[in-house]
Amino acid sequence: xxxxxxxxxxxxxxxxxxxxxxxxxxxxxxxxxxxxxxxxxxxxxxxxxxxxxxxxxxxxxxxxxxxxxxxxxxxxxxxxxxxxxxxxxxxxxxxxxxxxxxxxxxxxxxxxxxxxxxxxxxxxxxxxxxxxxxxxxxxxxxxxxxxxxxxxxxxxxxxxxxxxxxxxxxxxxxxxxxxxxxxxxxxxxxxxxxxxxxxxxxxxxxxxxxxxxxxxxxxxxxxxxxxxxxxxxxxxxxxxxxxxxxxxxxxxxxxxxxxxxxxxxxxxx
Numbered sequence: 001x002x003x004x005x006x007x008x009x010x011x012x013x014x015x016x017x018x019x020x021x022x023x024x025x026x027x028x029x030x031x032x033x034x035x036x037x038x039x040x041x042x043x044x045x046x047x048x049x050x051x052x053x054x055x056x057x058x059x060x061x062x063x064x065x066x067x068x069x070x071x072x073x074x075x076x077x078x079x080x081x082x083x084x085x086x087x088x089x090x091x092x093x094x095x096x097x098x099x100x101x102x103x104x105x106x107x108x109x110x111x112x113x114x115x116x117x118x119x120x121x122x123x124x125x126x127x128x129x130x131x132x133x134x135x136x137x138x139x140x141x142x143x144x145x146x147x148x149x150x151x152x153x154x155x156x157x158x159x160x161x162x163x164x165x166x167x168x169x170x171x172x173x174x175x176x177x178x179x180x181x182x183x184x185x186x187x188x189x190x191x192x193x194x195x196x197x198x199x200x201x202x203x204x205x206x207x208x209x210x211x212x213x214x215x216x217x218x219x220x221x222x223x224x225x226x227x228x229x230x231x232x233x234x235x236x237x238x239x240x241x242x243x244x245x246x247x248x249x250x251x252x253x254x255x256x257x258x259x260x261x262x263x264x265x266x267x268x269x
Contacts, residue, residue, distance in 0.1 A: 008247035009258060018259065032194075032231040032260050035150025039192050040095065050090055050097060051083065057101035066105045068112035068119070075120035080108070088191055088227040106225040114175045123182045128175060135161065135176045143184045152231055153190035155180070155197040155222075160205075162214070170214050177221055185227045194229035197222060198236065205239040216252060223257055233261040 018026065031037040042050075058066070072080035079085060086104070093099040111119040118127050125133070135141065140161035144154040162173045184190050222230045235242070235249075243265060250258040 007251040009250035010247050014250065014259070017255065029259050033262070035148050035152055035193075035196070035231070037150065037193070037231065039151075040091065042095075047087060047090075050095060051086055053097035054086065054090065054100045054104075057098045058104070061101060061105055066108075069105050069108040071112065072108050072120060079120075079122070085227065088185060091191055092194075092227055092229040094229065103224060103226075106220075107227065110174075110221060110225045111178065114171060114178055123179055125179070128179060129172070132172050132176050132179075135173060136180075140173065141177050141180045143180055147187075147189050147193070148196060151189040151193035153184045153187060153193075153195040153228070155184070155195055157197060157199045157218070158201070159199055160201050162218075170211075170217060173214070174217055174221060177218065181221070181226050181228060190228060194231040195222075196231055197233045199233065200236040201239065201242075205237065205241050207241050210241070210245065215249070219252055223254070230257065231260065233257070235261070235263045237263070237265055238267050 021029070028037070058069075063070075069080065086100075089100045089104050089107070090097075093103050108119070111123070115123065115127060121127075128136070138158075138161050139156070140158050142156045142158075144156065147153055184195065222233075237243075242263070246263050249263075250261075253261050
């Protein structure tokens, strides 16, 4: 759980980590942040081989951990077993068959948790409740209709408009985010180039507004349980409270993403 007393990553630890990266790893970070990562171009037989390796990895995951995925294979094989869907997950996991298998299982666990039996149907606006649609209308989560120069999708998260603090409110917001990511994953450019997200606060942020559980769930959905690769992120803020939380948030982001997520302090003007 993400708590105020949890692990922290300070500036000196960030610098030390970068020095441990290989040249290739540092170059990949620069490309992801700047949107210059070259697209993956594979032949059909290469995709086929990766899919076979991913299938082998799925078999190694314990039955109790992939129950929702197995239900999906039984109830909506046209979704769960579709080659086009699995390629999305491979792209999101940087063509790593092991990571892809776990991303797929995590995705279906989350989908079933949030939507129940409706998870086995294509997720549409009809699956959202009126209060959840209002989150869309107020733009708590919003996918822009344009991509950046690198062809990446752009997700705006207005944290001030995302309800949390209670289990019901968290579930409501996560259902909306899940739907938004599903829509974005249909974009061919986003499938190939990934997603960059921008978090900002339209209202003053105070320490009592901090919700570690919600932050952890949003990050998990964006980085581990989505059919889209999260390339980079930006947090725009004016509150000193966020400054004090930055080391905590870096730890929650994990080693791979925290060097791709930038914090920009300023004013609301």
